Amino acid sequence: MGKIHQSFSIWSNVRGEGVTLEHVLAAAAEIGYAAVDSLGGPPVEELVPLAAKHGLKVATFGGHATLTDGLNRPENHERIAGELRASIAKAADLGIPGVITFSGNRNGLDDYTGLLNCAEGLKQVAEYAEEKGVNLNMELLNSKVDHKDYQCDRTLWGVVLCELVKSPRVKLLYDIYHMQIDEGDVIRTIERHHAHFGHYHTAGVPGRHDLDDDQELNYPAIMRAIVATGYDLYVAHEFLPKGDAIEALRQAYLRCDV
Template identity: 50%
Template sequence: MRRPAEDMPGSMTRRNLLRSTAAAAAAGVISPARAAQGPKGTAVTNGRLRQSACRWCYGRIPIDDLAAAAKRMGLVGIDLLRPGEEFEAVKRHGLVCTMTSTHSLTKGLNDPANHDECLGAILEGIEATAKEGWRNVITFSGNRNGMDDRTGLEHCAKALREIVPEAEKAGVVIHMELLNSKVDHPDYMCDRSDWGVELVNRVGSDHFRLLYDIYHMQIMEGDIIRTIERHHTAFGHYHTGGNPGRHELDDSQELYYPAICRAIVDTGFDGVLAQEFIPTRDPLTSLSEAVALCDV
């Protein structure tokens, strides 16, 4: 299910991303031909941490070209895809969808009025993901809209306890994403790791985990490595992004990803870290550099 533009993760909608990258190409910063070509060789040499890339960050690159580039780099798949042609594209290149999209980010499981729609979308995602033998689907808490966090936690737990048995039967894991409410997603409820960990404990199933977004939690909490060490059993998937700005993982931002990724590997993590940043220059070169940086 395609998420509405206002639900797009990060600080840019897909439309704005297309506009900005087109302008960059016109200015000579990004060559349209090079954007689809990218580096030729693999960026993965160690392979201790499996990696993928989020589709929405590379919206101007055709899905087949992105999948081909991801395969060359040594990625295992692409994140945040919808069943249908996007699934077929990654399969053509020997990749997987590392996280299946489902429902709205702002209208989520914290409001019982949304449960029928959200649980229906999650079930569709579970079925489509299981059919391919894949593993992960995404869900969201939704915005507070005046609701207190304790009530929202109870509503989310109730909804998840209803749908988790379907995930268990299918061998699929549902992930709720932690997002910042300070900069990018005002009013979003699942904006702190402690709240999310409490939800995981209440649901009580190995088939519900958190998507720990490093960029978002740096904004909300910091203390990234200690949080990973303390709560890694609740984290089933990771997203990257440079802070501030959600751009490249380079020296223009404050997070030191080699140390963070070593901490993830040291927990025995067997899931996927997905690169989720908005490139400011040649997209596939930036992606390849980030993948190499995180290949610890």
């Protein structure tokens, strides 16, 4: 077992005829996985004991609704702050290191105003996250292919957001798949900005499939770059398997086991 603590996303990997969550959790544990991302599965409070049966942790879960209608709108702040406080408390109680936050789509909003709005929204809950020891990971998503108009679609935008909030608990979910599509330069980005990264996601580019030789990212090199930063949380696979889900998870684990 290498130095990367690997996780996987439920929504993308528990799929196909006859594939059950219980089966995938058991297989993932046998492969060597450390955790599962609670995205698309049962409520997190139900997933934690189910995962624990197989020696797995829960790495993260969505902290608020919704991906498209998020923190870049001041009218959402009261609602999202309440949802995030509840999620932070739940994460702390369940031993989950971070929850995911979303900027929302632009819908005509310029990036500077959206940035300031997101910062103000996160400031409302940052102190509580610090008290509870839970990271708020703003997810970076591509707006070129998968999430048209999503505002937090560049690493530097997210880094400036973290710097505006000035909380050690406000970080980024650096999704390698998404950022390869929108900006590339993955390893240099990790080297420069890793202090702001609280969680990682993977998938093959193009297509969001297996981490195999048919896609363009050199995942062993990327994992070595992550290890070199001293990162000690989770890297989660969020790809859509082209074939057998368990075999795809096994191959992804081996490729990233550096």
